[in-house]
Amino acid sequence: MAEVRARAPGKIILSGEHAVVHGSTAVAAAIDLYTHVSFRLDSPLPPENGDGSVELELKDMALVFSWSSSRLKEVLGDGFADSSTPVSCSPGRIKSIAALVEEQNIPEAKFWLSSGVSCFLYLYTSIHGYKRGKVVVTSDLPLGSGLGSSASFCVSVAGALLALSDAISVDTSQTEWFKFSKNELELVNRWAFEGEKIIHGKPSGIDNTVSTFGGMIQFRSGELTHIKSSAPLRMLITNTKVGRNTKALVAGVSERASRHPDAMASVFTAVDFISKELSAIIQSPAQDDISITAREEKIEELMEMNQGLLQCMGVSHAAIEMVLRTMLKYKLASKLTGAGGGGCVLTLLPTWLLLSSIHAASSA
Ligand SMILES: Nc1ncnc2c1ncn2[C@@H]1O[C@H](COP(=O)(O)OP(=O)(O)O)[C@@H](O)[C@H]1O
Ligand SMILES: C[C@@](O)(CCOP(=O)(O)O)CC(=O)O
Ligand SMILES: [Mg+2]
Structure with missing residues (x-):
């Protein structure tokens, strides 16, 4: 044994x-x-x-x-x-x-x-x-x-x-x-x-x-x-608790791609550019507060662009949209993660948020 x-x-x-x-x-x-x-x-x-x-x-x-x-x-x-x-x-x-x-x-x-x-x-x-x-x-x-x-x-x-x-x-x-x-x-x-x-x-x-x-x-x-982030990236994960199945969602996107091959090819190409840019930004050095803020704003924008394209692919969900809207009230950018159709949403927690909560805690 x-x-x-x-x-x-x-x-x-x-x-x-x-x-x-x-x-x-x-x-x-x-x-x-x-x-x-x-x-x-x-x-x-x-x-x-x-x-x-x-x-x-x-x-x-x-x-x-x-x-x-x-x-x-x-x-x-x-x-x-x-x-x-x-x-x-x-x-x-x-x-x-x-x-x-x-x-x-x-x-x-x-x-x-x-x-x-x-x-x-x-x-x-x-x-x-x-x-x-x-x-x-x-x-x-x-x-x-x-x-x-x-x-x-x-x-x-x-x-x-x-x-x-x-x-x-x-x-x-x-x-x-x-x-x-x-x-x-x-x-x-x-x-x-x-x-x-x-x-x-x-x-x-x-x-x-x-x-x-x-x-x-x-x-x-x-x-x-393998890539390495030049500065900490803090992500909040929210689980919508809406059940879904990756196999069915992946098959759904393929069906959409066969119905609209040119449009969907453009969507996939756009995602390719977004991911490459995101990867470069994540790895780029950020030394001071201004460059850290600029870096985080770019990441947020790319996350929102990616989310828009995931909606285009038909894999968002009302529960995901609700999390996105709620986070936006606090000026926080989000996107779904994984197959979508429910499941989890990622929200970037920027450095300004961390600093303002430290400030709030120390002045309380
Ligand atoms: N701990 C586990 N025990 C048994 N099956 C599992 C376990 N973890 C995952 N699975 C299988 O994987 C499926 C979930 O996979 P999937 O739909 O790809 O979602 P995700 O990978 O995002 O959790 C489950 O329905 C189950 O069949
Ligand atoms: C939708 C997909 O890109 C990720 C699926 O991730 P998950 O099973 O939802 O954790 C599928 C894949 O890459 O195999
Ligand atoms: Mg899976």
Whole structure:
């Protein structure tokens, strides 16, 4: 028996969601909220004791799913697992996995979990075949709210599974956090991307990439550049608590793009320029109060322009608009983050606001 724990962060998208699926540049940053996974890989049972099972516990929801190794083999066939070579889940395999997930009777009110459970089964059986083991998941993130819970789920599950695979061997006797090498992180990221495909349909890869590598990134067509902000950027995250589904929203934007190809191509190009400019401003040095204010005003303007284009793509929502209007009363600029249609809104908290609250506190 061997056991590991892994965690991976959620993210905010500062600019470029949706357009990034269509090849535009986007800017994203990891946030300090994580999905946590523990994985225990059990030793094989002696033949007289049966064949064991693969178990998934979603602790926050008090749900446990379990498949016997023989049932998995019966439905998915004899295919062998190769942890070092990420492969896409074929339509046939997706169907078989969906049947295995359906057998688990996920509560009707939580049907949206099925894609996450399917993604788990895909990653598990692709990396460890039908070996018996148990994965326990908890998350700090709100699910389906634009903070990348799906990607952090994929990255943390892939990371934990790979840590006990032939591809990456972790010394399980140590209790310190083990840091994956760049090549190992790349492997985790590629598997997580395959998982994210099951949840998002057509992911750009930005969420799994920023969750795997952390920090702040500029991302375009699978290529990432690490960037560093020259001064602190404070963002308020407001959750509208309006539920939505990234897969459906991404598909909706693609449909709009096929109805209005030229107009939407221009929208995606505009977003590409916005993200590149935002990335440059974020990195540009700002020494004094005047340049800090100028920098923040430019960022606010770009966030508002990006929000306008997200409205153009049809992914805003009345609840998002309400947050935007409320923040505007305080002269604060906002945009949705992630897939939109509900979920979370980002508001830049400029330095003047911080200074005026410090002033108010000290004169009180
Ligand atoms: N901790 C988790 N456990 C199980 N499934 C999860 C978990 N986190 C995310 N998921 C899956 O990801 C889906 C949400 O992903 P998505 O719609 O892309 O929104 P977001 O990534 O913004 O949270 C959930 O419906 C679920 O299927
Ligand atoms: C809309 C999109 O750009 C980001 C989706 O983020 P989230 O799943 O809403 O956290 C999709 C993608 O890039 O894969
Ligand atoms: Mg997602």
